[in-house]
Every structure is written in C-alpha cells, then in structure tokens.
Amino acid sequence: MSVRRIAFVALIYMSFSISIIFSNKLVLTTFKFPSYLLLALIQTLFTFILIQTLCSxxxxxxxxxxxxxKILPLSIFSAVDIVMGIAGTGSLSLPLFTALRRISNVLIMVGEYLLLGTKRSIPIYLSVIVMVIGAVIAAIGDITFDPIGYTYILINNISTTGKALLTKSRLRDYDFSSVELLYFNSLLMLPILFILVYVQCDFTEIIQFEHWLDPLFLLYFMFSCCSAVALNYTLVQCTQYTSALTTSILGVIKNILVTYGGMFVGGDYVYTTLNFTGLTVSTIGAVLYVVYNYKSTQSKSLPTKSRTLIGPLT
Known part of the structure; x- marks a missing residue:
C-alpha cells in the first residue's frame, strides 16, 4: 500500500473514531438511551448488512x-470490546475515558513483543509509559469516581488488546482480506450480542423510550451506526498495513481532540487541577510517541529508500 493510501486510511480512521465517540456519548448521556447493549448490537448488525449488500x-x-x-476468538474479543467501549463512554466523562483507554497501549506493546516479535526503541517505550502515568494521575484526580465505569474501561482495555493482536494475526496467517475479516467477524459477533441483549435488556423500557420520534436523536443514532461501519473497516485496514500498536496510537492522537473537546460534551466532566494535569501529561506522551515513531521509521527506511508513514512491524 502506498504512503498516500496509508495516510488516507489513517485520516479516515481517526475521523470516524472521533465521530462515533461523540455520537455514542450524545445518544447515551444526553438522550439517555437505556441500552448500550442494544446500541452495540445495532451497530454490528448495520455493519454486517451493509457489507452483505455492497461487498458480497x-x-x-x-x-x-x-x-x-479461525475467527471466533476474534469475534468474542470484538463483542466484548464494542460492548465495554460503549458502556464506558456512557459511564465516564470523555476526557477521563480517553485517558484510561491509553492503558491498552502498554498491553498491546507487551502482546506484540510476546506474540508477534515486535521490538521498539527505548524512547517509544518511554513515551507510552508517559501516557499511562498521565492516565493514572487523571484517575487519582477524578472526584466523580465510578467503580462500574472504571471496570468497563479495564475490561475494554483487555479486549482491545486481544482484538488488535488477533486481527493482525488473522490477516497475516489466514490470508483474509479486510472486507472478509470484517464480514465474518460481524457475522459471528451477532449471536453473542443477541444473547446478551435478550438476557440483559429491559424491552419495555426500550419500547417506551421517549426520544424515538426525536429527529435529532435519530440523526445521532444513525450517524453512530454509520460511523461504526467505517471505523471497523478502516481499523482492519490500519492493522493490516501497520502494527497493532500503531493503530492504537492513531486512536490516541485523535483522542487529543476528544480529550479537550469532550470537556464540553455530555455535561459530566468535573474539572480538578490534578485531573487536568494528568490528561495533559497523557496527551504529551501521545505526541512524543508520534515524534519518536516517525524518527524510527525514517532511520529504518533510509537504506532501502522506502518511505512509510507509520512504523513497520519488525
């Protein structure tokens, strides 16, 4: 894949990552949609139907x-990931959510080293550690501590790690295309999510939800579903042509906008000096990663005159 194509996919991935976080936040927090499980199911179903219609x-x-x-382990991690991600978005403020999600980068970094043999420079390791230290500081300064929300994020980080590593290995080892992996993964996720919705959801509450006829709610709801399709496809593309950690860090970079913009969305962010300092330290770590990763990529590409935008899998 050319440098321009990789850059385009990365840009689209970050754009839809931002849009789905804000739209999910508005649906769950502002409009108080009663079921994050149903939202996850509809997003997955929408993805499957669209691929079946346009790309069969x-x-x-x-x-x-x-x-x-080949795919079921990935589908299990993906189902847990989407459910916990949406639940975490609704339970915590967006700045804190994005900071705590950065902990997944350490897990992915360790997983890449143990399972995929990926080694990185010391500055890159240190920049990821700075991100995590910032997230810990932000959590310490969180006066709205919600143990359930933190549990959602902990599980979300673990499932994100498994999903990222399994996506990379399935694309590499089983010769799936991006569309095929997304299609089969969505197909196998559906029964899992259907069972969760059937067991956990209060259908009376869902049917009586007061905003079903609200055009603005429907707009955000549909935009959330459409963003999910584009996000899943570009996520697989990014993971296929870069590394799992790099894909995760791309998400961290777009979260710079979500971190500070999210302070004004949802109405649930409470400012404290310690919390804001932690968020900023974590963001600085993300910027440092991009700088060090770019320098590492440039130094490795010089002997072969090959240029890549994102750090290669070594």
Missing part, C-alpha cells in the same frame, strides 16, 4: 466451514 462479491464462501475456528 468480495467474500469467499468456498471454505466457510473453517471460518468459525
């Missing part, structure tokens, strides 16, 4: 019997 000709069906064995 790009899906191989001759060896479908082997697909569940």
């Amino acid at each position: 000709y790009r899906i191989r069906s001759d060896d479908f019997t082997e697909v569940p064995i």
